[in-house]
Amino acid sequence: MTELLKVHGSQNSFFILDQTTLANELSDDQLRQLAKQVTDHQKGLLGGADGLLVVNHPTREGASAQMRVINADGSEASMCGNGLRTVARYLAERDHRTTFKVDTMNSNLQVRQADNLAASVPAFAVEISPVHFDKAALPFDHLGHDRLLGTMVPELAPQLTFSAIAVPNPHLISFVSQAVIEGPLLGELGAYLNGDNPYFSDGVNVNFAQILGPNKLFVRTFERGVGFTNACGTGMSATTLAFVLLHANQAAFNEPITVYNPGGMVKTIVHFAAGHYWIELIGNATFTHRITVGEAALHAGHVTADNSTINPTGEQEAYEQFIHQLPSFNLSVKD
Numbered sequence: 001m002t003e004l005l006k007v008h009g010s011q012n013s014f015f016i017l018d019q020t021t022l023a024n025e026l027s028d029d030q031l032r033q034l035a036k037q038v039t040d041h042q043k044g045l046l047g048g049a050d051g052l053l054v055v056n057h058p059t060r061e062g063a064s065a066q067m068r069v070i071n072a073d074g075s076e077a078s079m080c081g082n083g084l085r086t087v088a089r090y091l092a093e094r095d096h097r098t099t100f101k102v103d104t105m106n107s108n109l110q111v112r113q114a115d116n117l118a119a120s121v122p123a124f125a126v127e128i129s130p131v132h133f134d135k136a137a138l139p140f141d142h143l144g145h146d147r148l149l150g151t152m153v154p155e156l157a158p159q160l161t162f163s164a165i166a167v168p169n170p171h172l173i174s175f176v177s178q179a180v181i182e183g184p185l186l187g188e189l190g191a192y193l194n195g196d197n198p199y200f201s202d203g204v205n206v207n208f209a210q211i212l213g214p215n216k217l218f219v220r221t222f223e224r225g226v227g228f229t230n231a232c233g234t235g236m237s238a239t240t241l242a243f244v245l246l247h248a249n250q251a252a253f254n255e256p257i258t259v260y261n262p263g264g265m266v267k268t269i270v271h272f273a274a275g276h277y278w279i280e281l282i283g284n285a286t287f288t289h290r291i292t293v294g295e296a297a298l299h300a301g302h303v304t305a306d307n308s309t310i311n312p313t314g315e316q317e318a319y320e321q322f323i324h325q326l327p328s329f330n331l332s333v334k335d
Ligand SMILES: N[C@@H](CCC[C@H](N)C(=O)O)C(=O)O
Pocket: 012, 050, 069, 071, 076, 077, 078, 079, 080, 081, 082, 083, 169, 170, 205, 223, 224, 225, 226, 229, 231, 232, 233, 234, 235
């Protein structure tokens, strides 16, 4: 028997599978199949999720473990900020460490245990990097620019400006009004740019942000490989970098920025050091269920309430108390 964990960061929800505990690792096809099956919002496990986070032995020196990110549609992403916080907590508890590095697709990233966000709401801080702006890194094409930073892009939407930032997964960001954030455009643009389109050949995570005041944002994201999510950690990190670069009168480097999202709230701190941008993302790492399941069910890509034992952790109640005192934006996606 082995254990799957159901977890979330700002209610961006995942299953964690630690392959180092298995007798035999799953093949990439089996991981894709398992991700699609358990995350399905209708027929999946526990109401589904946004992705599967796979823990492996590290491939780079200096890291405690490797994290792979499989989106709900089975595609693989280079990074996941909310997911990394939950994997950081999992590894901190597994290895009895509070600060260490996690091997992700493009680099080792520093993580650390942070102060609880509230009573019984554990939090972790993770490094979001490397950052790229060039069109080859996203990638994007046919938009008449080599990079987008507060740039008018009539091909995407006539009235809005856009920034394109890879952290290193690709993000498109626009600062918009409350009416636009609540309206249909984000869903339409997200679906278009993640389907067959001439601009973003690998798809892109689309983030709309509302400036609420100095150092304060609300961000809503349409995620590549997923659709609308309650929050996207790399999206909020990339958006705060754009906030600092484009709205210097309202946000600054090295200062905490509060980012509300439909699932809760995180803090980010944007840094520029040795010629490179990086962002620290700080937020909850909540475990909602422990699922005990036989390895054969994992290999078959078929984990259900009938062939597993599901134990709620009780942490969701504390998380809900925490978000109850936050401003309400009424845009959450239910599991
Ligand atoms: N939810 C994540 C991002 C997950 C990957 C994304 N869908 C992609 O394909 O790039 C986060 O918290 O960063």
